[in-house]
Structures are given as structure tokens and as C-alpha cells.
Amino acid sequence: MTSINIFQNEHQFQSFSAGQVIFREGEPGDVMYVVQEGEVDILFEEAHLETLGPGGILGEMALIDTTARSATAVAKTDCKLAAINQTRFKVHVHYTPYFALQVMRVMADRLRRMNHRL
Template structure:
């Protein structure tokens, strides 16, 4: 992506503020955007179980954009949280410009994460 295209893409990004408890997306929804946390924190939950917390500088929601599978978990604001919203078209343009080896590696890692998460979810 050249400088002009990158600048145009950045103009597509919106900043959103979520209040504590706001659901940013739900498990099993299709993914059409990723999020970059600017301040605050986001809980990632699968079947009501806390998988992790994303803090400032962290990204979430990217898995569904990389492998085009439904959201693996729910994202919920743990406190007042500001995020940059990265639309799918911006994310895909960045991914298209990435090294194909790295993109392939990301897809393999995502498959492993999804498979492991599914197995853990069904264990008692």
C-alpha cells in the first residue's frame, strides 16, 4: 500500500468509546472489523468463560478477518474503553501487502487456536 493509499485507509478508521459492560461483538457472529485498544480494557469470553483481557496497544477481533470464520468469542468492555475500529477492507488491504509466508503462518496458528479452544470448551 503506497503512502496515499495508507493515508486514505487511516481516514476510514473510527474511534469508538465503549462503556463498562458494553458488548463489542458476540461469539459466532461474522467478523467485519478488528479493534485496536487505545485506552481501557476488553474482556474476551467464550461461553461465558474469561479467556483473556486486551489492554491499550492490543488488538482483538482480527481472527475472523484473517480466516473468515465466525467470531470465536465475545468481546466486552471491562471498563470505559476507547478503540480504533479497523474495517475489514482496511485490514484486508494490509494483509494483502504482507509477506505470503507470514500470512500462511497466521492461518496455521489461527487453526491451532480455534481447534484448541474448541477442545477446551468441550472438556469438563
């Protein structure tokens, strides 16, 4: 099971056009996203960090520690994202251990990549 499969039955989808900002670094965040279709670029202070495709998770940190967005997300292509608010996030973490593990893996992978860049 992949994270994209977990969210196929979600009812909260948002579509973004190529070049459209999904969220900006420094903004408050109350939702995370899972890429269903298309690609999203993640930027930090205008530097490209990564490109996420289907199954990619973004914005999860705002739901975990309730701080401002740490990066900017921009639609690289037209894309469709599953929007997960705080309540749905907690439900998925509680009832779908695989989801919680996927979020931890994403965060661990990002931390490792940042360590290698230092």
C-alpha cells in the same frame, strides 16, 4: 513501533462503556479492533480467556477466515477502540509488515495458551 502507534492516525474509533458488549461469539464479523484506551475482556462460553489493554488486538480472526466470531468481547472499563474493516486490514497487512507480524504473534500466543490449558 507498537500496534497502537500504527493506528493513532485511524479515523474510525468507537467508544464503549464498561460492561458493554463489543461483539458476541457466533455473530458474523467484518471488523477487528485495536484497543487504544481502557480494557476489554475476551470470553468463550462465558469463561474468561484474557483481558486486553492498550495495543491489544481483537476480532482479527473474522477478517482472516470470514467465519463467525469465536468469542465474546466485553468492555471491562470505558474504552476507545480503533475499528479496522477488511479493506483497511488488507492495506495494513500489505504496507505495514510489522502489523502482519503482530497479528501472527497474537494468534500464535493465543494458540500456545490454549495448548497449555489442554
